[in-house]
Amino acid sequence: MSRRNTRMYSANRFKLGLFALNCSGGLTMTKAPERWQASWDNNVKAAHLADESGLEFLLPVGRWHGYRGETDTEGTSFETLTWASGLLSATREVCVFGTLHIAFVNPVFAAKQIVTADHIGKGRFGLNIVSGWNIGEFEMFGIPFKEHNRRYAYTEEWLNIVKRIWSEHEPFDVQGENFKLKGVEGKPKPYYDSYPVLVSAGNSAEGRAFAVRNADCLFTSIAKRETLADEIAVIRSTPRPTAEPATIYASGHLICRPTRKEADEYYHYIVYDMGDWEAAEHAAEIRTKGRATRIAALQTLKERLISGLGTYPVVGSYDDVVETFKWLSEAGVNGMAIGLVNYITDFPALRDEVLPRMARLGLRQAH
Numbered sequence: 001m002s003r004r005n006t007r008m009y010s011a012n013r014f015k016l017g018l019f020a021l022n023c024s025g026g027l028t029m030t031k032a033p034e035r036w037q038a039s040w041d042n043n044v045k046a047a048h049l050a051d052e053s054g055l056e057f058l059l060p061v062g063r064w065h066g067y068r069g070e071t072d073t074e075g076t077s078f079e080t081l082t083w084a085s086g087l088l089s090a091t092r093e094v095c096v097f098g099t100l101h102i103a104f105v106n107p108v109f110a111a112k113q114i115v116t117a118d119h120i121g122k123g124r125f126g127l128n129i130v131s132g133w134n135i136g137e138f139e140m141f142g143i144p145f146k147e148h149n150r151r152y153a154y155t156e157e158w159l160n161i162v163k164r165i166w167s168e169h170e171p172f173d174v175q176g177e178n179f180k181l182k183g184v185e186g187k188p189k190p191y192y193d194s195y196p197v198l199v200s201a202g203n204s205a206e207g208r209a210f211a212v213r214n215a216d217c218l219f220t221s222i223a224k225r226e227t228l229a230d231e232i233a234v235i236r237s238t239p240r241p242t243a244e245p246a247t248i249y250a251s252g253h254l255i256c257r258p259t260r261k262e263a264d265e266y267y268h269y270i271v272y273d274m275g276d277w278e279a280a281e282h283a284a285e286i287r288t289k290g291r292a293t294r295i296a297a298l299q300t301l302k303e304r305l306i307s308g309l310g311t312y313p314v315v316g317s318y319d320d321v322v323e324t325f326k327w328l329s330e331a332g333v334n335g336m337a338i339g340l341v342n343y344i345t346d347f348p349a350l351r352d353e354v355l356p357r358m359a360r361l362g363l364r365q366a367h
């Protein structure tokens with residue numbers, strides 16, 4: 001057995017995972033009563049559904065401040081390494097990620113914490129590396145918010161230390177720009193003779209290049225259909241230290257119903273009838289960091305924040321949704337981390353309608 005036998009390396013052409021289920025509301029800023037309650041029991045139920053249906057992964061959001069408004073979307077969230085360890089213990093095959101804000105955790109501590117989760121999951125743990133964007137969260141930790149590319153340089157230094165702890169057998173010293181460490185060591189090593197799956201989530205050119213250079217997978221946002229092919233070409237042409245190409249995952253928000261009309265109506269209800277526009281206002285403000293943004297663009301941004309926190313809206317009939325996945329796959333995207341309004345009650349449509357259609361198109365094997 002090796003890590004290659006875990007689901008992240010399955011033969012499925014378009015891999016799928018649940019995203020943000022550790023946070024209240026998940027990816028949806030809505031007051032609708034069926035919105036996601038991120039209790040532990042609900043997380044375990046959703047994890048079982050994903051595990052039993054053959055989904056590849058569960059990806060939590062590392063969040064320290066909520067988005068305020070009436071619902072304070074993501075304001076209640078489980079710490080993700082602890083969350084992953086619990087879910088790895090409760091599941092059999094699905095891979096579970098922890099999401100770390102690199103600046104908030106010492107690499108020696110994190111290396112051991114990650115290895116512990118990896119052993120609990122018998123090699124099914126993965127790390128989502130977040131270099132950070134939310135200034136308020138840095139202020140809460142009392143940690144300086146470095147300039148954009150210096151944040152990635154810091155992450156690179158941090159990650160190289162962690163990789164050495166995972167692979168080297170003699171104590172070593174570090175004389176880096178950010179870390180001066182003596183006699184560094186750590187046991188046990190990762191569960192398999194390879195690093196846990198490393199993903200880095202970023203949208204900027206530097207963020208994407210960082211992922212290609214340092215991680216196995218890039219998780220990124222797709223803005224629109226028209227530019228995707230060019231964006232993928234840029235990512236694929238970025239030099240990479242290993243021969244194996246990086247895998248690229250998108251993030252999306254899934255609303256599917258038997259017909260497109262029903263899906264559109266439900267989307268309208270979530271966003272316009274029940275949307276938490278006050279939370280969206282706050283989220284838009286901290287995301288645009290006060291930059292002048294055209295009113296129309298701001299309105300689109302808020303709508304996208306309510307349905308999916310800025311991820312790609314996958315809204316339509318079951319057939320529409322599968323067409324979107326097919327298009328992404330053909331464009332070179334290897335999979336998607338998806339949010340659902342409610343990860344339990346919306347799951348049967350994904351399992352019973354979407355996955356079989358994907359199997360018929362060859363995007364996934366029947367499970």
Ligand SMILES: Cc1cc2nc3c(=O)[nH]c(=O)nc-3n(C[C@H](O)[C@H](O)[C@H](O)COP(=O)(O)O)c2cc1C
Nearest residue numbers: 061062130132133201202203204207219220221251
């Ligand atoms: C799929 C995906 C998942 C992300 N998860 C988190 C997260 O859990 N916590 C967080 O603070 N930022 C998260 N981010 C934000 C990124 O880590 C990154 O900080 C942000 O995209 C800004 O980086 P950039 O300037 O390189 O785009 C995520 C981004 C993407 C695309």
